[in-house]
Amino acid sequence: MxxxxxxxxxxxxxxxPGVSGSVIAVTLGIYNKFIDIICDFxxxxxxxxxxxxxxxxxxxxxxxxxxxxxxxxxxxxxxYYILIGIILSEIPFLVKNIHVNTNKRVMIIPLLSxxxxxxxxxxxxxxxxxxxxSSFKYFIGGIFFSFGKxxxxxxxxxxxxCLGIYENIIILVNNPFLLIKNFWLYFPFIIxxxxxxxxxxxxxxxxxxxxxxxxxxxxxxxxxxxxYVLIPDFSFxxxxxxxxxxxxxxxxxxxxxxxxxQ
Numbered sequence: 001m002x003x004x005x006x007x008x009x010x011x012x013x014x015x016x017p018g019v020s021g022s023v024i025a026v027t028l029g030i031y032n033k034f035i036d037i038i039c040d041f042x043x044x045x046x047x048x049x050x051x052x053x054x055x056x057x058x059x060x061x062x063x064x065x066x067x068x069x070x071x072x073x074x075x076x077x078x079x080y081y082i083l084i085g086i087i088l089s090e091i092p093f094l095v096k097n098i099h100v101n102t103n104k105r106v107m108i109i110p111l112l113s114x115x116x117x118x119x120x121x122x123x124x125x126x127x128x129x130x131x132x133x134s135s136f137k138y139f140i141g142g143i144f145f146s147f148g149k150x151x152x153x154x155x156x157x158x159x160x161x162c163l164g165i166y167e168n169i170i171i172l173v174n175n176p177f178l179l180i181k182n183f184w185l186y187f188p189f190i191i192x193x194x195x196x197x198x199x200x201x202x203x204x205x206x207x208x209x210x211x212x213x214x215x216x217x218x219x220x221x222x223x224x225x226x227x228y229v230l231i232p233d234f235s236f237x238x239x240x241x242x243x244x245x246x247x248x249x250x251x252x253x254x255x256x257x258x259x260x261x262q
Contacts, residue, residue: 003050004057006030011061013083014149015157015170021058022151024083026223027090027254030054035150039205066173077232081243084230085250087223094223098216107217114221119228135188141165142192150200151219165189 006028014021025031034054037043044051098106141160148156160166172178172186179186207215234240 003030003053007054007057008061008064010054011058011063012065013061014058015062015065015173021156022149024086026094026219027086035201035204035208039201062173066170075239077239078243078246080230080232081240081247082250084227085247086254087227087230088247089251089254091220091223094216094220098213098220102213104213106220107214110214110217111221111224114218115225115228116221118222118225134185138165138185139188139192141169142189142194143196145169145189146193146196147200150197150204151222 007030010021010025010028010030013024022031025034033050037047037051095106098104145156145160157166160169168185169189172182204215232240232243
């Protein structure tokens with residue numbers, strides 16, 4: 001039940017603009033196990049129940065969020081504060097994880113590089129609109145969508161917004177039957193997503209085995225940058241004060257959960 005709930009939360013966060021579902025998966029302790037399993041066919045057979053529960057939870061979360069996305073964003077500020085609290089609670093454990101597994105400290109250059117890259121992409125997203133041929137745009141959107149689903153700290157929704165196809169994808173998730181009606185519009189996106197997942201999952205598996213410290217330092221930079229990107233504009237009002245209190249609460253709860261898991 002807890003695994004299903006965690007997966008449900010990941011599904012919701014997966015389609016919120018500016019939020020990386022993979023970061024939440026890391027935070028909730030699902031990401032590493034999921035990537036490790038799907039990269040090995042023998043492990044897939046042994047852990048099919050885990051994969052099934054995670055898949056169901058994520059799909060339900062995505063469907064739920066797609067139906068309520070406009071309603072949810074009335075409380076965007078509060079939601080972002082809660083997510084910040086969750087993400088901040090994970091950072092010390094990730095730093096410790098690097099030290100425990102490599103007996104070395106975080107690599108500063110990869111961390112700063114991913115942090116700055118994420119900030120630059122966010123600035124580009126808010127200051128420009130990209131115009132491309134429709135089919136190619138959806139294909140590229142699928143590639144980037146899969147990239148954001150595999151690599152923690154990278155928001156898939158961010159890329160879709162940048163390409164101008166976020167709303168259409170949300171509409172499709174909300175009403176899958178549109179795939180039949182607008183097949184040639186969405187087909188390039190599906191192909192791009194499948195190709196991207198095949199490439200990035202294998203690539204990440206190789207990097208995690210051979211460049212653990214470098215990759216985790218890189219991911220840590222993306223995760224820290226996501227906090228910067230998520231911070232709402234502050235004004236002294238009920239919503240912001242409530243959000244900050246819930247951020248502190250979610251931070252404390254996640255720290256307690258993490259300490260009990262060790």
